[in-house]
């Protein structure tokens with residue numbers, strides 16, 4: 001794990017960047033370049049053959065994105081991170097990498113609308129079976145797992161009805177059958193929940209929401225083991241979707257994350273006030289949300 005002993009907020013502002021390496025610039029430089037030059041044809045040969053690791057082309061990697069990727073990995077307590085053009089870019093690049101025809105993905109009954117559509121109308125078109133299970137009771141997963149189940153995928157809290165899923169128990173059941181657990185952590189953010197520490201293998205984000213926090217950018221992130229992230233980068237992102245994040249957007253997300261703790265504390269405080277008000281209101285009924293969102 002890459003996490004240092006510094007607090008969440010300090011890491012959200014400083015992790016992975018040293019002004020001394022960048023002419024003393026307090027704010028990280030923005031690397032607006034598609035391509036990276038190499039000194040000699042031999043050096044180019046080594047880089048292209050993979051013998052030497054360095055930035056080559058910004059559809060694969062870029063220093064501004066690299067900082068954001070290392071920072072989100074640190075905040076999520078994961079080994080590695082990847083920045084993509086949108087939350088849907090992050091989700092689709094991840095799943096295109098993990099599954100093929102004949103494989104099954106088990107998902108909770110509630111999913112963000114476009115994720116639901118991508119799975120049911122997108123992946124299903126290419127022979128991937130999508131099975132809905134009510135994961136608010138993880139024991140429902142025990143009988144649902146099959147030989148074909150490659151991935152168990154859910155959001156917690158889910159968008160939009162805020163259902164909660166026990167990450168630890170779902171991961172235990174899924175891992176016993178060799179499936180990969182993918183959690184969409186958009187709503188909780190790493191400030192409130194770090195799914196990898198609870199057994200999830202991969203975490204996906206729409207950084208468009210709380211992580212960037214100012215409504216000025218569409219962006220996506222993925223974290224997981226270094227090996228899984230390398231596979232998603234080199235296949236799901238580079239080849240299958242091309243859903244690469246622009247360096248300028250990486251800068252906006254890095255800026256947004258600096259205030260994540262302050263904003264999330266305030267969101268939680270405000271949500272508690274609203275919840276108490278609704279709880280005390282006699283015309284408001286409690287109901288357990290179930291069923292599947294349609295899109």
Ligand SMILES: *Cc1c(COP(=O)(O)O)cnc(C)c1O
Pocket residue numbers: 086087088089112114115155159184186187205206207208209218219220
């Ligand atoms: C918004 C959202 C997405 C999709 O992200 P985009 O950045 O809009 O592509 C995925 N999951 C959840 C939970 C979301 O709220």
